[in-house]
Amino acid sequence: MMTDLIEHLFAKAFDNELLGQMGDATEITLAGMDGNRIAFTTDSFVVSPLFFPGGDIGELAVYGTVNDLAMRGAQPLYLSAGFILEEGLPMETLGRIVESMAFACRRAGVMIAAGDTKVVERGHGDGIYINTSGIGIIPAGIRIGPANARPGDAVLVSGTIGDHGIAILSVREGLTFETQIQSDTAPLNGLVNEMLQTTPDIHCLRDATRGGLASVLNELASASATGIEFDETVVPIRPEVKAACEMFGLDPFYIANEGKLVAIVPGEVANDALLAMRKHPLGLNAAIIGKVVADHPGRVTARTTIGGRRVVDVPAGELLPRIC
Secondary structure, eight states, X not given: OHHHHIIIIIHHHSOOTTGGGOSSSEEEOOTTSTTOEEEEEEEEEOOSSSEETXXXXXXXXXXXXXXXXXXXXXXXXXXXXXXXXXXXXXXXXXXXXHHHHHHHHHHHTOEEEEEEEEEEXXXXXXXXXXXXXXXXXXXXXXXXXXXXXXXXXXXXXXSOSSHHHHHXXXXXXXXXXXXXXOOOOOOOHHHHHHHHHHOOOOOEEEEOOTTHHHHHHHHHHHHHTOEEEEEGXXXXXXXXXXHHHHHHTOOGGGSOOSSOEEEEEOGGGHHHHHHHHHHSGGGTTOEEEEEEESSSTTOEEEEOTTSOEEEOOOOXXXXXXXXX
């Protein structure tokens, strides 16, 4: 539904060659940059609750924008921060969120260079909403984009999927497990740098946020006019996440993540890319999960646990709203 809204309203009204890239960040070429390019992105955060196991709206706002820049191979540099505050928000709550954002900026190596604050009447917000925009530099020679997948490429995921969405759900529903499920929110620029140092020939990167792994794979298959096949049995999923999904009748491949990426690389460098990912703390559970094929362009299929195949389509609606 969000894709349809973007395609038929926003993209149509604002049509231009930059917006038409439809990546996590837009690549902008300016004169005098010696082959380097600017990456620019913006995102808004309305997560509920504001604080959840493993994170909060403040660090999520920083990491979400940093990760969008990193998915184009950019070095994130500067962010803006816009705060929409509801009248009556406790200053202690706002202070915790701001301090969390400051810590997240230090961890990711970025600076907040501009900002804005607005206040709305009590009952007209939900405590706090945050918008962040980001600018980074894409080094010369790095060409990463959603349309670059080619038949024969390998599909990798950087770690366990579904952690963030289930962490949010567990708080909302009051679920308890033997091991508390933590959000995976984290800055991925360090992991991407590790990968690029090993193999700069990366075709696609996407962070698997809203819509999860399934939506990302469908977006990449559609953008590149290729088919994607993956094996459900090799996708890393924590047992407690799998159990929670079974309890609520959810498919873990559609559950949101905030610290995991999907990479598509040439098949001949897939093992090197995997080793590079596993050297980084955020890629310890990385796995090669599938491949890009010429068959069924624009469609994603999965090999199931019983050996059959199923079509993995985009979700008809948001399975779990307000997760970022």
